[in-house]
Amino acid sequence: xxxxxxxxKHLVMGMTNKKSLKCEQHMGHRAMYWYKQKxxxxxxxxxxxxxxxxxxxxxxPSRFSPECPNSSLxxxxxxxxxxxxxxxxxxxSSLLYLRWVEINEKLFFGSGTQLSVL
Amino acid sequence: DQQVxxxxxxxxxxxxxxxxxxxxxxxxxxxxxxxxxxxxxEGPTFLISISSIKDKNEDGRFTVFxxxxxxxxSLHIVPSQPGDSxxxxxxxxxxxxxxxxxxxxxxxxxxxxxxxx
Numbered sequence: 001x002x003x004x005x006x007x008x009k010h011l012v013m014g015m016t017n018k019k020s021l022k023c024e025q026h027m028g029h030r031a032m033y034w035y036k037q038k039x040x041x042x043x044x045x046x047x048x049x050x051x052x053x054x055x056x057x058x059x060x061p062s063r064f065s066p067e068c069p070n071s072s073l074x075x076x077x078x079x080x081x082x083x084x085x086x087x088x089x090x091x092x093s094s095l096l097y098l099r100w101v102e103i104n105e106k107l108f109f110g111s112g113t114q115l116s117v118l
Numbered sequence: 119d120q121q122v123x124x125x126x127x128x129x130x131x132x133x134x135x136x137x138x139x140x141x142x143x144x145x146x147x148x149x150x151x152x153x154x155x156x157x158x159x160e161g162p163t164f165l166i167s168i169s170s171i172k173d174k175n176e177d178g179r180f181t182v183f184x185x186x187x188x189x190x191x192s193l194h195i196v197p198s199q200p201g202d203s204x205x206x207x208x209x210x211x212x213x214x215x216x217x218x219x220x221x222x223x224x225x226x227x228x229x230x231x232x233x234x235x
Contacts, residue, residue, distance in 0.1 A: 004161070042207055042225030043162065056222065090161045106152070107223075109161030 006091050006110035014118050015081060021113045023074040023091030031055075032074040033107065034066055035090040043090055043109075049074060050096070081117045088112040121145050122210050124226035132234055137195040139229050141208030144189065149213035152223070153182060153193050156205045165206070166193070170213075198233045205230045 004025045013019050023032065031050050035043040048056035049068040057066075063085075065077040074091055092107040123142045131137045141151075149170045154162035168175040168182045168191065175182050181194045195202055208226040 006161075040228070042209075042227055045222050048222075058222075088159075092161070106164050106167065107154075107162075109163065111160050114159065 004091055004093055004108050004110035006089075006113055008113055009111065010114045010116075012116045012118060013078065013081065015083070017081075018077070018079045020078065021076040021089055021091075021115075023076075023110055024072055025093045025108070026072055027093065027108065028071075029093035029095055029108070030071060031094045031096055032068060033092040033094075034064075034074070034076050035092060035109075037088045037090055037112070047076075078115075081115075083117050086115055086117045088114050120227075121148075122208055122224050122226040124206075124208055124229045126229050127227070128230040128232070130232045130234060131198050133200055134197045137193075137198045137202065137231055137233065139193040139195075139206050139208075139231065141191045141193075141226055142189060143191075143210050145210070145212065145224075146186075146189065147213045148210040148224075150211040151182070151184065151191055152209045152211075153180075154207045154209060155202075156207065156228070162207060195231075198231075200233050200235050203231055203233050 007022045011019060033048050034046040036046055037043045045058050046060045047066045052068045052071055063080050067075040090112045091110045094107050121144050152167040153165040155165050156162040166175060166177050166180045166182050168184050173184050179195055182191060184191045205228045207228045209223040211223055
């Protein structure tokens with residue numbers, strides 16, 4: 001199983017809604033990532049979890065709240081989003097992420113959740 | 119400041135010919151480079167990578183060349199197939215102990231490749 005599975009594939013929400021994005025992998029990877037991608041732009045890193053602990057938060061607004069319940073699951077809780085938050089949200093995993101160690105971090109991406117905030 | 123640059127937003131080639139996608143970078147501390155392919159409404163898929171200690175890596179129809187003195191890398195696809203039509207992203211990783219707190223990948227803006235039958 002070399003897949004990263006994301007649900008839902010599409011999500012439309014109002015600015016007062018609370019919703020969650022889910023991500024799952026069963027490759028034994030110990031690093032999981034949330035990326036945001038707008039049209040015609042590269043993926044933009046939001047969060048990195050390493051061994052189920054938050055390792056990097058790229059100054060993401062608190063209306064985005066990540067959670068890593070176990071080594072296979074990653075959630076992104078959304079609350080009070082703005083229309084400019086509409087984007088493709090991508091989950092990725094890699095074998096490891098260690099800040100100071102040479103690792104060839106090949107990322108496996110899910111298909112993403114296309115989010116529209118009205 | 120764009121540290122990884124893909125100066126051609128789009129490229130069109132004929133099926134069976136060679137596709138050459140280019141990537142330039144400014145940070146000499148990058149130690150690892152990756153190419154990802156992305157279809158619309160899907161996540162990027164890893165294609166091929168190269169360490170800064172090498173100048174060439176080959177995997178089937180895909181070859182990546184690295185010219186460190188010119189801070190330039192290129193992805194060659196031979197022969198090109200219609201299924202190769204996608205956006206190709208070049209990404210680079212800052213090197214080890216001098217990278218500070220964050221060794222996140224730095225991405226180029228992508229090149230959209232169209233392979234015509």
